Amino acid sequence: MRGFISKGLQLLLLSLTFTDTSAHSWVEQLTVIAPNGTFVGAPGYPRGNALRTSADYSDKSMTYLATDKLCKDTQQTQTQTAKSPRLQASPGAPIALRYQENGHVTLPDTQKGKPQNRGTVYVYGTTNPKEGEKLADVHKVWNRDGTGGDKRGVLLSTQNFDDGRCYQVNGGPISKSRQAQFPHPADQLMGADLWCQHDLALPANAPSGKPYTLYWVWDWPTARGADPGLPDGKQEIYTTCMDVDVTGGPQTKQLAAAKYIPDQPLNNAAIPAQFAQIMGSSGPSGPRPNPAVRYPGRTSPSVSKPPSSPSRSSPVPSKSFPPPSPRPGATVTSFVTLIRTVAPTGCAPSAAP
Template sequence: MSGVHGMGLRLILLALLFTSTYAHSWVEQLMVIASNGTFVGSPGYPRGFVPRSDPAFSDDAMVYLLPPAGKASVTSTDNLCRETQRKKVQSEGSPRLQASAGAAIALRYQENGHVSLPETQIGKPNNRGTVYVYGTTNPKENEKLLDVYKVWNEDGTGGDGRGVLLAKRDYDDKRCYQVNGGQISQRRQTEFSHGADQYMGGDLWCQSDIALPDTASSGKPYTLYWVWNWPTAAGADPNLPNGKEEMYTTCMDVDVVDHSDSRMSTKAKYLQDQSLNSASIPDQFKQIFGSKSAGSGGVSSSAFVTPAPSQPATVPPMATVTVTSFVTSVKIVRETGSA
């Protein structure tokens, strides 16, 4: 292969990689986590969810950028939720998650290259930004970002006291990847391999794992705000000498039900070697559990085996998996390039 030919292939590959990073992120799905760390039950969805399979889907149907395009900073009038997520309304076919008070829940999202292709954006944090998850039983339709973000605290004494900070997580959960030709993805595809499923295909989605408060009342919705802070540092990008504020949010509700089997057991213990298609993140699971029961520890013990969950996560047939042309293209380019 000549050098010119190789360069051309590399440019095509780069173009594909860049194209793939436009998507940004939002919460795609909520799952209850059983006391062995495995997802159980049926998925729940954010307010006004538009599935990727919907003909009306585009990134713009789900992305919510703050500050809004054209503004340098978030101001007191900026809404926390995108317009389609300000009311407690679900889309047809995308219901709320059902979970009991105290249940552990995974908020799942796609990294879209923000983790696996960090070279496409200069000056971003090493943890790919920080996710803040807030909870309230008393949300406002026109909730303002700055009334909640870094104001509500773990004790519920921040700001107007209507809500709490449930968790602060690294955007990169240290496992997730999009299938692409980047080194991080290649490494993680080996280390965290899994069979393609209907939701993720070959990708492995990221998670923010949290727990509902034990005090959440049954029969009522509990509101979650997922806020991803992904700033550009000052001085890193010559085009952005002062850096840049960049945040994305998803707003969602969970139906709090009286179901003892989704309640986090004090005997919770993470089951090692479980399928990554329905596994929570061990260190986040440990953080949730550690705060709920003293002396739990032991997440790394492989000798302890918990019973299988009574209600396994639905695993749809493999036949419905769609391989995108993007992934196919990258593979072809790589194979040709290395020939």
């Protein structure tokens, strides 16, 4: 019996490892990041999530090429599927949005004319989502201070699609290099691959007791003149829509001294550079060149600049959050906690009446 179970687990891990390199990407899982950079607590999932363990699972159930509506039809409303609950996090908590690179990072020559950073990921946030949300009303319109477009939301974070260490196991030189540089034990979630992640902080003034909506937008264009089959280039944008249940009183903040633990197990660890950026930032996070990224025979990945915005106050990712319960086996350091009381504020500027 034990041998049968072991064989079944091996087959599952093998199936997770050999992912179709032509597949596209979406947010598979959300998780809270502790002050030491370790994933903690129960994970959350996007709206309308389809579990890979389901008998009728297909990548098409989660892949969404956005052209008009921002969200896939199954993600239009704040609805969760069975065994795929929302993430629960406190105001200001750092979180990781995890996704597979599916060869877009480790096999860069598969598609001509793609950006060196493998595209830019934008994460927008709002307390007032609407069904039928239009891509053109949000993407590169909502800005960091909440004054863009209809002013219902903000641009929380931008990062390179390639986080500098994620990989799909394949025969490409980038994959082989990263497998050697960032080894990890295969597990039932990722298999032998190492998933990418986009680390950011929820707004410190996100209202408690209601969902906070996140729009993950991967901008993956083809440059003009780079592909003979696409002489005019091509806009290609993939999205995932999700919600976080914000918990904890907004009038109390626990200030924890954040210190990333080096060399911790990669299966449950944030990206050090992104984590440092969140915890040391006074505003929404953006992409920075990562010296760990190496493309054989290529220049360093470019970094797309987010749209500029007027100078006004914005939802500020906070260093403060209640320390959640660690996952089994996770190592969490101790922190000195200070309590202070602040007046509640709105999450984003609202439109003028």
